[in-house]
Amino acid sequence: MNNKHHMGLRTLNRVSNTAIYILLIIISVVWLIPFIFIVLQSFRVESTYQVGYVIPHQWGWQNYINLWNSDFKRWYLNTFIIALAAAVLVTVIQLCMSYTLSRFRFKLRGPLMRFMLILGMFPGMLTMIILYRVLSDLGLTQANAVPGLILVSVASSGMGYYVSKGFFDTIPKSLDEAARVDGATRAQVLYKIILPLSKPIVIYTILTAFMGPWGDYVFARYVAMGTSAGYNVAVGMYSWLTNDQIARMYTTFCAGGVIVAVPVTILFLCLQKYYVEGVTGGAVKG
Amino acid sequence: MKKILSIVLALAMVLSMGVFASAASELAGEYDVTVWAPEAAVSLTEQQIADFNASNELGITINATVEPVSEADAASNMDTDVSAGADLFFFAQDQLSRMIKDGAVTKLGQGAAAFVTENNSAGSVLAAQSGEDYYAYPLTADNGYFMYYDKSVIPEEDVDSLEAIIADCEAAGKNFSYELENAWYNAGVFFGTGCHSDWSTEDNTNFTLDDDFNSENGLIAAKGIYKLVSSPIYVNSSNADFASGSAVVVTGTWNYATILEQLGDNFGVADLPSFEVDGQSYHLGSYNGCKLLGVKPQEDAVKGAALNQLAQYLTGAECQIARTVEFGWGPSNNEAAADESVTSNPALTALAEQSAFSVPQPNIPGPWWDIAKVITTDIKASDGSDAALQAALQKYEDSVGAASGITLVK
Structure with missing residues (x-):
């Protein structure tokens, strides 16, 4: 009887596992279809317009060659420069800000945090017109859109301190004090004690700082305003989707989509390792 | 003697200036101009502007930067900032009222308005009109x-x-x-x-x-x-x-x-x-409907006049026929519409047949x-x-x- 009950449980487990796996497989297939579709379309060379089948009749690199011969190179470089600069600067500024607000006590600390909280509640879109005017007066629009967009992504980055400050708060202050007693400066405490303990949050900050400008469309379009030299990939590739262009550019657009996904995928694959390491490392020490 | 010589020399100088001035014109000069044209038409437009520089008798030289901007996007770009917008731009006619509101198009003077009304099909003339005035040059009548x-x-x-x-x-x-x-x-x-x-x-x-x-x-x-x-x-x-x-x-x-x-x-x-x-x-x-060519209002009236000359060249019969041959765009210009390249194009023929049942888009x-x-x-x-x-x-x-x-x- 007992044995039977045991078998029943195992069968039940097996059935529920099978059901869960089938569901997961279906979900991942559904999730992957658009990506596979885009990759396949980017290798289709028998025609350049949308067709009713997925597997190309003729395979080739022509769409990637077209990309290379178009303005895409420029757009890609623009986007990469903006995203990279933002990832570095935003991360540095945000972590310094968080460290300061977490570890230092100064008179205006409370009011400053409240002020930034309130400021952050205004939708960013509200500032678009005035930001455009400022950038335009500084000469940082159209062909000079790249420094302009870097400036915009970095400018208010200090205000995104919440998550990392929250994390820093959980690291015991006694660690800092011990290091200070041993003669470390404040900066050394940040670099040698806090940051190694906060890998997940550093990685998270880099990722979000990189992804923001990488996928930006609305503001990038405003700032570039019809000047191809200032486009990022999203704005540039969108310009291929107009009525008179799409039939000629559709497969090239798909190839562009694949190329755009490459650095983001690499970034995630590389950083994911550290991310997991950071999380588990913290757990063991804790 | 010296006095006489100086008077003679001065006279000669003034006369020679007069001769040069009449040979060129008050529009003569170099102008830096930005143009928005749809991506497909960028290189042809550059070529046509070069042809204009070589062929115009007014001494106008246009240094053009042609940016690929779709006709569909011109108005939304102009909404953002007219001062940073192109001097000359292709746009779809349904954006005309936004363009006028933005102050992005020049009201055509009498001569330019006559050029539009005399040379283009009735529907395309209507498309360039708001109230009694004209604000753009018809470029195609194939929309x-x-x-x-x-x-x-x-x-x-x-x-x-x-x-x-x-x-x-x-x-x-x-x-x-x-x-x-x-x-x-x-x-x-x-x-x-x-x-x-x-x-x-x-x-x-x-x-x-x-x-x-x-x-x-x-x-x-x-x-x-x-x-x-x-x-x-x-x-x-x-x-x-x-x-x-x-x-x-x-x-x-x-x-x-x-x-x-x-x-x-x-x-x-x-x-x-x-x-x-x-x-x-x-x-x-x-x-x-039509596609139109707009000229942005200029602080420098002379540059504005030179741009209008260029706009008339670009929307003239020769340039419209070139676009028909290259892209199959249907011309608004009456002379171009009668050209063999237009009448032999099956799509433009079907469009012409449909025109008996079509309404000009206001x-x-x-x-x-x-x-x-x-x-x-x-x-x-x-x-x-x-x-x-x-x-x-x-x-x-x-x-x-x-x-x-x-x-x-x-």
Whole structure:
């Protein structure tokens, strides 16, 4: 009887596992279809317009060659420069800000945090017109859109301190004090004690700082305003989707989509390792 | 002696200056100019500007930067910042009122206005007009639609009848692409049954609409729309869909080359068909619109005048024919329209045949397009009864009546 009950449980487990796996497989297939579709379309060379089948009749690199011969190179470089600069600067500024607000006590600390909280509640879109005017007066629009967009992504980055400050708060202050007693400066405490303990949050900050400008469309379009030299990939590739262009550019657009996904995928694959390491490392020490 | 010599020399100098001045003109000089042209037309436009520099007798030299900006995007870019916008730009005519409101287009002077009215087709002249004034140069008159079809599915004798085409498509399991859930397309059905839609505006902000879509004729049009949208083969699209299962696509000249490639020997093109309601036949109508070339107001009046010279060259017969040859764009210029390259192009011929049933697209405010496209969505969701179709039209009329900036008169 007992044995039977045991078998029943195992069968039940097996059935529920099978059901869960089938569901997961279906979900991942559904999730992957658009990506596979885009990759396949980017290798289709028998025609350049949308067709009713997925597997190309003729395979080739022509769409990637077209990309290379178009303005895409420029757009890609623009986007990469903006995203990279933002990832570095935003991360540095945000972590310094968080460290300061977490570890230092100064008179205006409370009011400053409240002020930034309130400021952050205004939708960013509200500032678009005035930001455009400022950038335009500084000469940082159209062909000079790249420094302009870097400036915009970095400018208010200090205000995104919440998550990392929250994390820093959980690291015991006694660690800092011990290091200070041993003669470390404040900066050394940040670099040698806090940051190694906060890998997940550093990685998270880099990722979000990189992804923001990488996928930006609305503001990038405003700032570039019809000047191809200032486009990022999203704005540039969108310009291929107009009525008179799409039939000629559709497969090239798909190839562009694949190329755009490459650095983001690499970034995630590389950083994911550290991310997991950071999380588990913290757990063991804790 | 010295005095005499100096007077003689001075005289000689003044005279020679006079001679040079009359040889060149007050417009002579170099001008840095930004131009927005659709991506496909960038290199041709650069070439045409170079030709203008070489051929104009006024001594004008244009140093042009041609940026690829779609005609569809010109107004939204100008909305952002006119001062950073191009000096000369291609745009679709439905953006004219936004352009005027933004102060992005120059009102044409008498001479330029006469150039527009004398050389271009009536519909394209209307497109460049707001009130009594003209604000742009017509560039094409091909922004209309007609029918491409697959000859292997639709026999020649069926192309005039909507019902026969639907039956052919259903029999072959092929789709019928017609973007009726877009007011630019569904308004044509109403024009086909004798409805009208007249717009006027004084200030490009407040518009007056005189239409009778919600009428007996409108109901006939709604029945025609229902015939197609209630069929399983209906697809709401105006893309070149022949490779993805369509046998008929209602679209314009911009898809000509692609469709020719898709269909090969089975390529067919015709004006729109007729549909039948209560034993009477109605030919499907359409809008025909234009692309325009706008000149941005300039602080330097001389540069403005030079730009107008360039604009007239670019919209003249020679340049329009070159665009027809290269891209199949239909000219607005009367002389170009009679050219062999235009009359021998099957898509432009079909467009010309359809023009007997088309209405020139006037200056229409943006919100109307969003209101009117819902007519088809409502008809599609209805059961096709007279009461339900009438309700869809009534809803349209109520929505237009409630829209800000539009005054409906019947």
